[in-house]
Amino acid sequence: xxxxxLLQQHNQGGESASxxxxxxxxxxxLSGDININIDTDGHWWHEGKPFARPKVARLLATxxxxxxxxxxxxxxxxxxxxxxxxLPLVVVEADFRDDAWWFTTQFDNVVRLDAEHxxxxxxxPQGDAVPQLPVRFGLAARLHRNVYYQLVEACESRxxxxxxxxxxxxxxxxxxxxxxxxxxxxxxxx
Numbered sequence: 001x002x003x004x005x006l007l008q009q010h011n012q013g014g015e016s017a018s019x020x021x022x023x024x025x026x027x028x029x030l031s032g033d034i035n036i037n038i039d040t041d042g043h044w045w046h047e048g049k050p051f052a053r054p055k056v057a058r059l060l061a062t063x064x065x066x067x068x069x070x071x072x073x074x075x076x077x078x079x080x081x082x083x084x085x086x087l088p089l090v091v092v093e094a095d096f097r098d099d100a101w102w103f104t105t106q107f108d109n110v111v112r113l114d115a116e117h118x119x120x121x122x123x124x125p126q127g128d129a130v131p132q133l134p135v136r137f138g139l140a141a142r143l144h145r146n147v148y149y150q151l152v153e154a155c156e157s158r159x160x161x162x163x164x165x166x167x168x169x170x171x172x173x174x175x176x177x178x179x180x181x182x183x184x185x186x187x188x189x190x
Contacts, residue, residue, distance in 0.1 A: 020109075023065045023137050028079045030069060036060070036082040038071075040125065042090035042106050042142075061107045064088055066138030086124050087132055089141035094150050100172040101151075103133055105141050114172035121178065131178060151178065 037045045044050070044057040051057045063073045064082075071084045091111075093104040101113040111117050111133055121129050124142070131143045131151075143151070155167045155178060168177040 020062050020136065023063065023074050026074050026076050026079075028074065028077050030072070031078045031080050034073065034080040034082055036073070036080075038082065038084045038088045040086040040142075042088070058107050061088070064137075064139060071139075087140045087142045089135055089139055091133060091141045091143045091147050094143075094147045096154070096171075101169065103141070103143075103147070105135065109135055109141075111135055111141070112172060113174075113176060115174050118174070119171075119176040119178070129179070157181070 035047045039045065044060070060073055063075060065072060065074055067079075070081045071088060073080045073082060089105040089107065089109065091103040092106050095102045095104075103111050103113065105111075113119055113133065117134050119131050119133055121131050124130050131148060132140045133143070134140050151169060152167075155169055157165045157167050158175075160166055160180070165181045166177050167179055167181060168175055170176075
């Protein structure tokens with residue numbers, strides 16, 4: 001995969017830096033593994049060193065999808081597998097407007113929290129329960145700690161009737177749970 005050639009083609013095409021090509025239409029055979037790693041914080045590394053040009057990581061993120069054999073960078077003629085420690089994207093901003101939560105990743109992907117893009121709580125490689133959100137082509141984004149705290153401040157509590165309360169929020173007419181509290185933690189009498 002010639003990154004300089006990709007950057008040149010991208011710049012000549014006049015495409016937006018965050019434009020996502022039709023990766024689902026491209027089905028080249030696996031070309032092999034490439035020494036690119038995305039760490040748990042969403043930072044991109046090549047051969048053990050951080051990407052020197054953020055523009056390269058931004059471009060490659062537009063070519064990323066999750067296939068049956070792993071995370072792959074895909075062009076019409078190549079498909080290279082990379083390593084991802086947790087999830088490849090990180091939600092760095094949240095905004096509530098038009099009766100829905102809207103999330104923005106580190107590469108300016110904007111996703112509406114709705115039935116198609118539900119918020120779920122999953123475990124990180126370190127064993128922490130942290131929300132994630134599907135974005136595109138099998139990719140998901142982990143919520144950055146600051147965004148998670150912003151959502152916690154906006155949360156509502158619902159009594160489940162079994163001695164627990166669920167905390168979560170509404171978005172696009174749907175309820176999305178962030179966790180549960182038992183009566184002792186929620187301050188209610190049993």
